Amino acid sequence: MRLTESEWQIMNALWKNHPATAREVADELPDDVDWAYTTIKTMLTRLAAKNAVKEHKRGNMSVYEPLVTREQARRKALRSFLDQAFDGAVGPFLHFLAADKKLTPKQRQQLKQALREEESKSRGKK
Amino acid sequence: MRLTESEWQIMNALWKNHPATAREVADELPDDVDWAYTTIKTMLTRLAAKNAVKEHKRGNMSVYEPLVTREQARRKALRSFLDQAFDGAVGPFLHFLAADKKLTPKQRQQLKQALREEESKSRGKK
DNA sequence: GAAAACCTACTACAACTGTAGAAGTATGTC
DNA sequence: GACATACTTCTACAGTTGTAGTAGGTTTTC
Numbered sequence: 001m002r003l004t005e006s007e008w009q010i011m012n013a014l015w016k017n018h019p020a021t022a023r024e025v026a027d028e029l030p031d032d033v034d035w036a037y038t039t040i041k042t043m044l045t046r047l048a049a050k051n052a053v054k055e056h057k058r059g060n061m062s063v064y065e066p067l068v069t070r071e072q073a074r075r076k077a078l079r080s081f082l083d084q085a086f087d088g089a090v091g092p093f094l095h096f097l098a099a100d101k102k103l104t105p106k107q108r109q110q111l112k113q114a115l116r117e118e119e120s121k122s123r124g125k126k
Numbered sequence: 127m128r129l130t131e132s133e134w135q136i137m138n139a140l141w142k143n144h145p146a147t148a149r150e151v152a153d154e155l156p157d158d159v160d161w162a163y164t165t166i167k168t169m170l171t172r173l174a175a176k177n178a179v180k181e182h183k184r185g186n187m188s189v190y191e192p193l194v195t196r197e198q199a200r201r202k203a204l205r206s207f208l209d210q211a212f213d214g215a216v217g218p219f220l221h222f223l224a225a226d227k228k229l230t231p232k233q234r235q236q237l238k239q240a241l242r243e244e245e246s247k248s249r250g251k252k
Numbered sequence: 253g254a255a256a257a258c259c260t261a262c263t264a265c266a267a268c269t270g271t272a273g274a275a276g277t278a279t280g281t282c
Numbered sequence: 283g284a285c286a287t288a289c290t291t292c293t294a295c296a297g298t299t300g301t302a303g304t305a306g307g308t309t310t311t312c
Binding site: 004005006007035036037038039042043046060 | 298299300301302303304307308309
């Protein structure tokens with residue numbers, strides 16, 4: 001279940017605040033996304049068809065709820081990205097990432113910190 | 127200039143070995159990609175239209191050459207991914223990545239190592 | 253209770269994607 | 283030189299995506 005670019009916009013809005021009506025989703029969309037109300041409805045309907053969201057009727061109105069978590073969607077997207085751009089190989093990707101000139105020292109620091117946290121977490125479990 | 131999934135296949139093949147004829151590209155494609163020769167030609171033509179590859183005539187035949195590097199394409203793709211799934215924020219992504227349960231200890235090690243290398247490299251430049 | 257404002261479902265439609273066939277032309281082979 | 287091969291360009295066509303209009307029902311508002 002792959003999200004298209006527009007679908008990500010909708011889902012991002014929905015993850016921020018849900019359950020939500022189409023109108024509420026519209027309000028959460030970034031300012032530069034200026035879609036007709038019916039466009040948003042169309043998107044939500046398509047997302048429901050894909051089982052990415054659940055549509056409930058509340059009175060005469062529809063309220064939407066994500067069926068996939070942001071985590072899950074991110075994981076999927078990362079996987080696709082890795083498959084496409086790195087033949088699915090994590091190692092080369094990590095190198096690519098670490099070598100990224102645009103990473104600030106702070107971000108590098110952050111990444112290392114995150115890794116340390118994870119390490120101690122998994123040590124704890126062992 | 128965004129590559130579609132099929133276009134990545136073609137480009138991956140072309141990066142592996144170029145300049146290459148359509149036939150050679152076909153040979154480099156993964157085994158599970160079994161496209162008609164004309165499909166590959168179509169893709170290459172479309173990629174040329176997008177300026178992702180350059181088509182040269184060699185005699186009556188076409189030879190293709192990437193115009194974007196794999197690096198560049200990867201960077202673009204990473205950027206799109208980050209924008210979509212993380213609002214473009216690198217920090218949260220790094221956390222997400224470091225927290226990935228599927229990272230093996232070895233990969234974590236690798237990532238840290240890569241970071242260290244980068245650090246000393248940039249220290250050297252300073 | 254008629255008008256305004258909103259909602260829903262359905263339809264539309266062009267651009268892009270994935271995938272390839274057809275027809276024509278050049279090349280290698282006996 | 284006729285036949286098989288291989289290449290090229292053009293055309294095709296269904297499915298997906300981005301984006302929205304229209305028509306008809308419902309709720310709110312003087």
